[in-house]
Amino acid sequence: MIRPRDMRLPRRVVASRQAGFVLCGAALWALCSSARATPPEAASAPQALQTVTVQGMAYGAQAxxxxxxxxxxxxxxxxxxxxQVNLSETLNQVPGVVVNNRQxxxxxxxLSIRGFGADSPFGVQGVQMSLDGVPLTMPDGQGQSQLIDLPMIGAIKIIRGPFAxxxxxxxxxxxxxxxxxxxxxxxxxxxxxxxPWGSRQSTLIGGARSGDLGAVAGLSDFRTDGWREHASASRQQFNTVLRWGDGGDDRYRLVFNALDQQGLDPGGQTLAEYQANPRGVAASSxxxxxxxxVRARQSGLSWEHRFDAADTLQLSAYGGSRSITQYLAFSGSFAQSAGGVVALDDAFGGTRATYSHQGLLASRPYTLAAGLDYGRENEFRKGYVNDLGTQGALRNDQYNVVDNTAVFAQADWKLTxxxxxxxxxxxxxxxxxxTPGADAPLASGTGGTARYAATDxxxxxxxxxxxxxxxxxxxxxxFVTPTFYQLAYRPGNQPGLNLGLxxxxxxxxxxGWRVDFGRLRAQAALYDITADNQIVVDTNTGGRTTYMNAGSTRRYGTELSLDARLxxxxxxxxxxxxxxxxxxGGPYDGASMPGAPQEQAYAALTWRPLLSSLALRGFYTRISLLGRSHVYVDSSNHATPAAGWVALNWAAGVEQRRGPWKLSEFLRVDNLADRGYVGAVVVNSSSNQYYEGAPGRAFSAGASITREF
Incomplete structure (x- = not known):
């Protein structure tokens, strides 16, 4: 029996925050005295921490x-x-980053960073994403995270702050x-x-190195019947990276990624629907x-040439295609509607050229990098009537193009x-x-242009x-421009793009401040951001979302992180x-931005004993918690917010090695206390279907076998 979710702020949220602070305080108390007495080199010798905090980013050939x-x-x-399916499994460890699994x-x-992208109903907006140097964010600013195939990923870097x-x-x-x-x-x-719920994934990965040539490739298959009704999905991915020339003056990298994904869409629920049956689905869906x-293909090629110890040139090019067909929860056959079935075919590509130089200025070292970016996206967008789940008559036909041209320079100078x-x-x-197609009923007056520019x-x-x-x-x-998705629909069911956005x-x-004592690493940051012409969701009906500018926003906050060996x-x-x-200012003056929790806390404790038994070597067990404060679901803050929550998770694993063979197993329990909560929200839903529930206690188990040659 599914229990109704309690929409009040639970006491366990307060407990989760206290637990996080207690864990931080205990680690600091245990380590600070010994860490200060130990040189960083000696302290860091036994074992590297799991999380590496970097001081900046490399925006060119040189760091x-x-x-x-x-x-x-x-x-x-x-x-x-x-x-290893969703970024929500891992990125919530990073302060300022919120990733919701909508089920x-x-x-x-x-996905959002410091609130940017928090109200996105589809994809990632307001955040730049890339995989092996190939942009996952299109020239219009819209990104897709599914191409990040976690079983193959070696590292993810998350950058917050002005230098983004x-x-x-x-x-x-x-x-x-x-x-x-x-x-x-x-x-x-x-x-x-x-x-649970028929969820499973299988992955095959292989790779090798020979001299200065290295290659790795992987194939994964994920399937689920879905925790909610009408939520089954499947995803197949292939990724490969080929590198050659490592160690020489010329280095090359070739990347190819492919994704095929199909998923039913349960949509959001009203508060009454959610409380009655969190696993349910609206009748219209x-x-x-x-x-x-979704069908996506992309590839990229980069070449790095080192002229000498001081000068490096890097050239790269990428291209790809993406096809999306989406059935919305209405027919789209009325007057000015662009249809209830959206069919997109995109072709995109771009280039980047970067030149970097290292030298001395006033006897002090500096690094200078400069270059240019160009990206282009060609989108063929069609809309059809949704005839109760089948594609009907043509309603909309558009050819959309976006070009993004940029020049940049950056420098680092060691004054002392x-x-x-x-x-x-x-x-x-x-x-x-x-440009509208001549065969669409809404062709007349639906075209137009919009041009944006900024020097930052x-x-x-x-x-x-x-x-x-x-x-x-x-x-x-x-600078954050509207995406094609945000421009796609005009308010009031009018035809054409919302080019006034x-x-x-x-x-x-x-x-910011960061400390590294080897056994203890910590980081703290304070930020203050103002945004003019804040883009927000205006209406959201059955998957058809319109946007508007709603004055300005001010966001300020603090982020704290800690990693310690105890x-x-x-x-x-x-x-x-x-x-x-x-x-x-604007229509929502004084209200809080929806979709972004005011507080988020993460804490984890891992035990890795040194065991001599071959059957238990590599054993670990980890207990972790993630807690959030309440989340507003509409820009006016009038609707009932999604209550705060805390989820407790546990995992354990072990590893065996014999000759060239390695066998690993793991067992995981999510939401150990079986708490019910809203995991994600549909911001500004016109039908009040704001809430997307999260599952209760869930067990999963897996194994992998590796053979070295």
Whole structure:
């Protein structure tokens, strides 16, 4: 029997926050005295921490260390004891990052960084994403996270703060994923796991190195019947990376990714529907058989040439295609409607050229990188009547084009051995154009153009207090244009694109501190961001979403993270973020932004004993919790918010090795306390179907076998 979810703020949320702070405090108390007495080199010798916090990002051939809030999750943190299906499994460890699993594979994960992208009903908006240097974010700013195939990923870097603007449009943050390096010696592995509701995944990965040539490839297959009704899905992926020339003056990398995904769309629920049956689905979703299919292919080639020790040139090009067919929860046959079936066929591509130079200025070292980006997306968009789950008459036919041209430069100058000055400048020009097809009923007057441009500077200082402590301060402007999805529909059921929508301009300030004692690593950041022309959801009906500019927003907050090695073979991790986002002026003046929790806390404790038994070698067990405060579901804050919650998870695994063979097994329990809560929200739903429930207690188990050659 499904229990009604309690929409009140539960006491366990308070308990989760207290638990996170207790864990942080215990680790600090246990380690600070010994860490300060131990040189960093000696302290870090026994074992590397799972999470590596970096000082900046490399925006060119050479690494340029910048004052920035950035975190790297290594492979162990990404895959060990995880199902390796969704980014929601791992990225919520990072303060300021919120990833919601909707239990709806027709809509992708709901991913946001410091609130940017929190109200996205589909895909990722406001955040730049890439895989092995190939953009997953289209030139219009719309991104898809499904191409990040977690079983193959070696590391993910998450960048917050002003310097994210140097990556271009969608300057709310950056997520860079990197495929694991080719193994040496050659190896092949087969992995599989089983879970509830018919959920399972199998993965085959192989790779090898020979001289300066390395290759790795993987194939994965995921299927689920879905926790909710009308929520079954399947996903097949293939990814490969070929590298050659490592160690020489010329290095090459060839990347190819493929995705096929199909998913039924259960949509959101009203509060009454959710409380009566969280696993249910609206009658309209069943009547119109709401669903989505995605087919994506993309590839990229990069060449890096080192002229000498000081000068490097990097050239890259990418291209791909994406086809989407989505059935919405209405017919789309009325007056000015563009249809209840959306069919998109996209072709996209781009190039990047970067030149970097290292030298001395006033006898102090500096690094300078400059270059240009170009990206183009061609979208063929058609709309048809949804005739109760079958494609009907043509309603809309558009050819849409977006071009994004940018030039950029950035520099890092070490003023003293302890003080570094970093800065950059990026200029973007983004042009949208829509041309209606002559055969569509809505052809007349539905075309048009929109052009946006911005020049965004960033500046920062990094100061080394001592060998373990660093503080930084940075400031910058940013740029977030509407995406084609946000432009797709005009308010009031009018035909054509919403070309009156204006881009957001950000003013971003940040202060940060990080410490690395080897056994203890911690990071803290304070930020203050204002955004003009805030883009928000205007109406959301059955998957058809319109957008508007709603004045400005101000967001400020703090982020804290901790990783520590404790006595008794224990490792602790904790993260906390406090985020305030308020509308300033406009129709929602003073209200909080929907979709973004004010508080999020994460804590984990892992035990890895040193066991001599061959059957138990590599054993670990981990207990973790994730808690959030309540979330507003509408911009006016009038509807009942989704209550805060905390989920407790447990995982354990073991490994056996014999000669060239390695066998690993894991067991996982999510939502150990079987709590009921809203896992994601549909912002500004016109039918009040805001709530998407999360499953109760769920068991999963898996194993992998690896053979070295």
């Amino acid at each position: 340029v260390h910048l004052p920035s809030t950035a975190t790297v999750l290594d492979r162990e943190r990404l895959v060990q004891g995880q199902q 709806d594979y027709a809509q992708d994960m709901q 603007a140097l990556y271009g449009n969608s300057a709310g943050g950056v997520i860079e994923a990197y495929t694991e390096d080719a193994p040496d010696p050659a190896a092949a592995s087969l992995a599989a796991w089983l879970g 069943l009547s119109y058989d709401t669903r989505k299919s 051995p302890a003080l570094s000055l970093s800065g950059g400048l990026r200029h973007d020009r983004v042009a949208f154009e829509s 500077p960033v500046l920062g200082l990094l100061y080394k207090l001592d060998a373990a402590n660093r503080v930084y301060a940075d400031w910058g402007r940013g 204006q881009p957001m301009h950000l003013n971003n300030r940040e202060l 006595p008794g073979h224990l490792q602790a991790s904790a993260g906390f973020s406090l985020m305030h986002i308020r509308f300033v």
